[in-house]
Amino acid sequence: MWRLLVAQRLVHSSAYTGSGIEEGKKEKRRKDLSGKLGKEMNDRREDRTHFSESISELVATAKQLSTRPELNPMFKLRLYPESLERTALLAQVEFEAKYAIECADTAYAEERERVEEEWKRGRERVRERLLEGIEERRRRAREEKDGEGTAGDVALDSHSRPPITRKLRNKLGTSPPPTPLGNSGIAASSGPNIISSLPITTGPFLNPHSLSVDEIPSPFPLPLTATTNPNNGTSHNNGPGGGPTNGRRRPKGGGQHQHQNIGGLGKSIAMLSGGKDNEIESDLGDIRRGNKRRRATAQVPAGFKHEGTAEGQWEEIGGIKSYVSVPPDGEYAKDTVILYLADVFGPQLINAQLLADDFAKNGYKVVAPDYFNGDPAPEDAFNPGTTFDIMKWFGSHGPEQTRPPLDKVLAALKEQGITKIGATGYCFGARYVFDLAFENIIKVSVVSHPTFIKAPEDLEKYLEVSKAPLLINSCTFDERFPHESQAIADQVLGDGKFAPGYKREYFEGCTHGFAVRGDLTDPKVKAGKEGAFRSAVTWLKTKL
Incomplete structure (x- = not known):
């Protein structure tokens, strides 16, 4: 029993345990779960x-980046490399701009120095040309005076005579004597201007060396007016009953003769008669034409005849005698011709023939027509002492006489198949x-x-109507095409x-x-x- 009780208690205690x-x-599990849950919740x-x-x-x-990004440190940090690169590029552009400006300033300074230097050289050249032109004109004037004896004509030429001014008065030696007055009463009553109001042929005459500018009767130094013997004087009338003399003849030596009081001209003034206007104009025309002929002759140098043998042949083209030259090898373009238009000496001058041969040697057929109809100027036309009248020759060799032969030659060349014509003209031939x-x-x-x-008339017309490229060979001393005309040609046709x-x-x-008759012994002319x-x-080779 006891054991049973013990056993029961043991059972109960073990169960309870x-x-x-x-x-x-x-x-414990509950606590662990609640702890985990709390931790998870936390x-x-x-x-x-x-x-x-x-x-x-x-x-x-995001709001800061949208509104004020410059306040964001991270934005600044990320933008810093870009800022550095941008700053470097801006500095590079700035330095390049400064360098370009410096280059432009340097180029401008160099160009300005070059232009100023060219201007100075051009001014010196113009000055030298002017001085050379003045010296050349003086030389020609001296030659004309020495060779032609034109001192009197030059004095009569209003273009070459210096104008008379007040500074020229009383320069002919000592002071001129006073002008004698025939009637002092007139001068006293009418004043000093009475002389200017009187006719030039009525006394009293002034001394020729003391004339004022307003009292010069003519643009020429020599008087062109005349007078007759005045017989209508009152105080010097020698007729019977005329005046206070009561018909008595004035005794010899009694007083001074009127004709000897008129400016010292003497009795010769009474023998002069009035000249007709047509006679005066005719005389002046002769004077001007003579001076013009002498100037035209003086402006054209005598020229020199060159030595050589002509290689071309004389042929008739369109019925006009022409000098024709071809390349020695016979190789040339059969549709191309160089038209050689000679100066007043024509293609008969050996210089012109040699030039035509030289053009032919460069691969061209050259035709030099005798457009003067066999009557060129003689070779010695401009030599000193020659009697050849170049102005008369020009009168009979105008466009009416010289252009028709040229047209005949051009028509014949076209019939021969010539389609391209280049023309070179010298002096007179340049006009054509x-x-x-x-x-x-x-x-x-x-x-x-x-x-x-x-x-500029012909040059402006060339610009308007012509299509032929133009080359002008000019020189220093050329009164036919002077520096003024050369500058006008550059102004009208130059600069593109x-x-x-x-x-x-x-x-x-x-x-x-x-270019035709130059002195080959002169290095510059040669x-x-x-x-x-x-x-x-x-x-010609470039343009034709």
Whole structure:
């Protein structure tokens, strides 16, 4: 029994112990679960707080980046490399701009120095040309005076006579004697201006050396008026009953004769008679024509005859005698011709034939028509002492006489199949080069020391109507185409204004006619002649 009780108690105690253990385990599990749940809840609570803070921070950052990004440190940090690169590029651009400005300033300074230097050189050249031109005119005037004896004519030429001014009075030695007055009463009563109101042929005459400018009766130093013997005086009437003499003859030596009181001219003044206007104009015309002939002769140098043998042949083209030259090898363009228009000496001059041969040697057929109809100026036309009248020759060799032969030659060349014509004209022939270019008959124009070219009229017309490229060979001393005309040609046709092409060559120290009749012993003239020919050939080869 006892054992049974013990056993029961043991059973009950073990059961109780087992249930207690179970309860402890459950409680422990319950506590662990609640601890984990609390921790999880705490963690979730902390995550929510952190998430809220992150969201708030991101919203604030986004707002700041949208409104004031420059206040954001991270933005500044990320922008810093870009800022450095941009600053470097801006500095590079600034330095490049400064360098470009410095280069432009340097180029401007260099260009300005170059232009100033060219201007100074040009001014010196103009000064030298003016001095050379003045010296040349003086030399020609001296030659004209010495060779022609034109001192009197020059005095009569109003263009060459210096104007009479008050400074020229009383310069002919000592002071002139006072003018004698025939009637002092007139001078006393009428005043000092009575002389100017009287006719020039009525006394009293002033001393010729004391005339004022207003009292000079003529633009010429010599008087062109005359007078007759005045017989209507009152105090000097010698007729019977005339005046206070009561018909008595004035005794010899009694008083001074009127004719001897008239400015010291004597009795000769009474023998002069009035000249007719047509006679005066005729005399003046003769004087002017003579001076014009002498000036025209003085303006054209005598020229020199060159040595050589002509290689061309004389042929008739269109019934006109022409000098024709072809290349020695016979190779040339059969549709092309160089028209050589000679100066007043015509293609008969050996110089012209040699030039035509030289053009032919450069691969062209050259035709030099005798458009003077066999009557060119003689070779010694401009030599000193010659009696050849160049003005009369010009009168019989105008366009009416010289253009028809030229047209016949051109028509015959076209019939031969010539389609391209280049023309080179010297002096007189340059005028026809312009005329043919106006009509666009020729393709290329070359003129050397041209004559009868009106500036600017012909040059402006060339610009308007012609299509032929133009080359002008000019020189220093050329009164037919002076520096003024050369400058006008450059102004009208230069600087690309004439689209087909324009060029002017200038040969220092050369005179009109240098390209044909120049003095080859003069180095400058020889260089000018060769340079003009070389430029003409180059121009033809380039443009034709």
